[in-house]
Each structure stands twice: as C-alpha cells, then as structure tokens.
Amino acid sequence: MKAALGIINWAARALLAAVYLTAAAAKFFDLTAFAGILGSYTILPKALAGITAFYIPTLEFSAAMLLLWPKHYGRGTLLSAFLATMFVTFFSWMLFEGKHVECGCFGRLFSTPSPVEGLLRAAAMLVLSGIIYGFSIVEAFRRADRANLGVGYRN
Amino acid sequence: MTEAFRPSRVWKRELFGDLLFVWCVLVIAALMALVMNLIHPIEAIKSQGGLLDESASPVHGLALDETLLIFQNHQALFVDAREPIFFNAGHIPGAINLPRNASDGIWSLFHARAKEGKNIVVYCSGADCTDAFLVARKLAKAGYQKVAVFSGGWEEWQAAGLPRE
Numbered sequence: 001m002k003a004a005l006g007i008i009n010w011a012a013r014a015l016l017a018a019v020y021l022t023a024a025a026a027k028f029f030d031l032t033a034f035a036g037i038l039g040s041y042t043i044l045p046k047a048l049a050g051i052t053a054f055y056i057p058t059l060e061f062s063a064a065m066l067l068l069w070p071k072h073y074g075r076g077t078l079l080s081a082f083l084a085t086m087f088v089t090f091f092s093w094m095l096f097e098g099k100h101v102e103c104g105c106f107g108r109l110f111s112t113p114s115p116v117e118g119l120l121r122a123a124a125m126l127v128l129s130g131i132i133y134g135f136s137i138v139e140a141f142r143r144a145d146r147a148n149l150g151v152g153y154r155n
Numbered sequence: 156m157t158e159a160f161r162p163s164r165v166w167k168r169e170l171f172g173d174l175l176f177v178w179c180v181l182v183i184a185a186l187m188a189l190v191m192n193l194i195h196p197i198e199a200i201k202s203q204g205g206l207l208d209e210s211a212s213p214v215h216g217l218a219l220d221e222t223l224l225i226f227q228n229h230q231a232l233f234v235d236a237r238e239p240i241f242f243n244a245g246h247i248p249g250a251i252n253l254p255r256n257a258s259d260g261i262w263s264l265f266h267a268r269a270k271e272g273k274n275i276v277v278y279c280s281g282a283d284c285t286d287a288f289l290v291a292r293k294l295a296k297a298g299y300q301k302v303a304v305f306s307g308g309w310e311e312w313q314a315a316g317l318p319r320e
Contacts, residue, residue: 036284075177078174
C-alpha cells in the first residue's frame with residue numbers, strides 16, 4: 001500500500017512537472033509573442049506585460065524543478081497551487097467577459113481555443129497540487145513520528 | 156503524546172515553512188523578471204509606445220457592419236495578424252495569416268497572393284490588440300494603399316456568430 005502510494009505520488013509530481021516544464025519552455029522560446037498576448041488583455045497595464053511574460057514561465061519552471069526535488073516537492077505543490085489558482089481566476093474572468101481568445105499557455109505548441117477547456121485544465125492542476133501536498137504532509141507526520149521514536153528528524 | 160508529536164503542530168510548522176519558501180520564490184522571480192526586462196526589454200513592449208497610437212496611423216478603422224459588407228461582396232483580401240496557432244484555431248473564411256513577426260518567406264507568399272490595388276482588411280484578436288495596426292502599417296509601407304483595420308477583430312466577429320473557417 002505504501003509503495004503504491006509512493007508510485008502515485010511520483011507519477012502525479014512527474015505529470016504536473018511535465019506540464020509546467022512544457023509551458024515554461026514554450027513561453028521562453030517566444031517571449032515576445034507571449035508578451036503580445038498578455039498585452040492584448042485588459043487585465044494588466046501594457047507596461048507590465050513584458051515583466052509578466054518573463055515572470056510566469058520563471059514561476060512555472062521553478063514549480064517544475066521543486067516538484068521533481070524530493071526534499072522540496074511540498075513547496076513545489078504550493079507554488080503550483082498558486083499558479084493554478086491564478087489560471088483558474090484568469091479563465092473564469094474570460095468566461096465571465098465572454099472572451100474567446102487564445103491564452104498562449106503553451107506558446108505555439110498547443111492551442112487552448114476554449115476558456116472552458118483552460119478552466120478545466122487549471123482546476124485539475126489545482127486538485128492535483130492539493131493531493132500531492134497531502135502526500136507531503138503525510139510524509140512530514142512520518143518524519144515527526146520517526147523523530148519521536150528517536151530515529152531522527154531533519155528539523 | 157509529546158509536544159513534538161502533535162499533528163496540528165507538525166502540520167502548521169510544515170505549512171508555515173512552505174509558505175515562506177514559496178513567498179521567497181515569488182519575490183525572487185519577480186526581481187529576476189524586472190532585471191531581465193531592464194537588461195533585455197521584450198520587443199513587444201518597446202515597440203508599443205507610439206505605434207499603438209491609432210491617431211498616428213494613416214490606416215482606416217472599420218466597424219463590424221462595414222467589414223461584413225466588404226466580406227459579403229468579396230471586396231477585400233482579409234489578413235489575420237494573429238499568431239499561427241490562433242489563426243489555425245479559427246479565422247475569417249479566406250483570410251491569410253500574416254503575423255506581426257512574419258518571416259520574409261511568408262511576406263513573399265503574401266505578395267504573390269495579394270493583387271495590386273485590391274483592398275486589404277487586417278484584423279487581430281480584438282479591440283484591445285494592436286497587431287492589426289502594426290501589420291497594416293507594414294503593408295502601407297510596402298506599397299499597399301487600400302489597407303484598413305477591422306477594429307473589433309476576431310472577438311467581435313465570433314461574438315456576432317459570423318462564419319468561420
């Protein structure tokens with residue numbers, strides 16, 4: 001049971017990390033196009049589009065790296081949850097405004113023509129982040145348990 | 156149960172540490188983005204200053220009804236100034252994709268297809284996007300004289316339930 005949960009934990013982290021890595025790489029590959037897309041929305045002042053165009057893929061890359069790092073994956077899931085919440089808010093706003101424009105989430109690699117599709121994907125990422133964070137908390141309990149038995153505790 | 160073994164304490168300590176770490180990542184990434192933009196400003200931002208000022212453009216803006224009339228009477232060649240990925244997801248029937256950063260090869264293809272003296276209507280994603288004006292001005296500079304921009308863009312076209320390809 002414990003081994004199976006470990007495999008599920010790893011698979012979920014690898015999946016989430018792959019999504020973030022792909023998204024970050026696609027955006028870094030053409031930052032100008034992504035800045036143009038961000039600038040076309042009315043959420044941000046146009047002057048901030050360039051900074052945000054670099055900021056978002058940097059966070060996605062950081063989240064992917066942390067998710068793959070066994071010691072810090074709990075932190076990676078929190079960062080992932082932050083990003084997913086941001087995306088959920090963004091797609092909800094698009095639906096509310098009735099906008100049907102491409103988000104540029106995966107640069108030129110994949111298209112997200114429907115905000116509903118984007119919203120579902122972001123919501124799934126948020127749920128997955130929550131599940132993985134649950135795993136990290138369980139591990140923290142185990143570490144505390146071991147520490148109580150004198151086996152050792154990292155903190 | 157000892158103090159160190161209280162689940163609520165373990166959970167809170169982990170969460171606090173993790174939130175602090177994530178906060179640091181957010182701040183560091185923001186600083187990196189700021190510095191990167193100072194060192195190497197992204198082209199789209201640099202170019203937006205004067206170019207986005209519609210009043211400075213000789214390009215005529217079209218409303219939806221005017222655009223529709225032109226479309227129905229086949230009076231113009233439609234140019235979609237969005238990135239290919241957006242164009243492929245849907246566009247005005249018969250439109251040619253000519254993004255702002257199109258390569259020379261794509262421009263050559265366009266010149267071959269665009270007939271001398273024919274009206275050209277350029278559009279991008281919506282009223283807030285600027286690529287249509289940028290491409291329209293490039294076309295005007297390249298010698299095309301009858302260039303107009305459909306101001307509402309793809310968003311307005313779609314919202315009106317007009318045909319798409």
